[in-house]
Amino acid sequence: MTSEIDLYVGKRLRRRRRLLGLTQQSLAEQVGIRFQQIQKYECGANRVSAARLFELSEALSVPIQYFYEGLSSHDPLFHDPDPDVIAPDVLSKKETMDLVRAYYSMGEAPRKHLLDLAKSLEANTKPNLRLVST
Template identity: 80%
Template sequence: MTNEIDDFVGKRLRRRRRLLGLTQQSLGEMVGIRFQQIQKYECGANRVSAARLFELAEALGVPVQYFYDGLSDRDMFSDDPFPEFLAPDVLSKKETMDLVRAYYSMGPEPRKHFLDLAKSLEASDGKAPLRLVAP
């Protein structure tokens, strides 16, 4: 039987896989299992063994602890690090992952300009005053 922690680990697995632009098939091949097993891990239907979690961490380029980051005694099952700013599922959407990948594929100067643009667009939605010129 699985529990909320298995679900949390599965969500972290899905988030990292999507961030890297991997399919379930390609990740499965990297660790020697079928994509259906990756699906079951990601939805929390199957528990990931310690050995498999280590293999997945190696394949995804993260420490094993990555899968548990965000668990706490106070709010053990929330995987949203910014609940007051983001919708709960925004970090698991393909669109978000595409945007993050594109952002980090830019050089430092274009990234700065892109971030400035995004902030100015956010400000134009009425939440904060729009500043068109630098102070």
């Protein structure tokens, strides 16, 4: 039975893997398992053992606590979301990672212009959104 914590750990795993530009296959090879197992971890179908979590944290260059950051009984994951908060899992989406990579591949001046444009568009759509820190 999948728990909310298993889902949360899986989302954090996927987010970090994508941020580093790794495929499920390449991460699986680093820790000596099949890519299907990474898929199961990321969707929360399988629990990640303590030993495997250690191996994944090493492969992804994060401390083990990274997978639990922001997770508590007071976390929005366990409650109705605040309408003014962007869900933390937005960072695990491929589109978001593509946008971040494209943004940082630009020079400083184009990045500033793009950020100014995004802020002006945001002001016209849904003001006062904030990202839940994780």
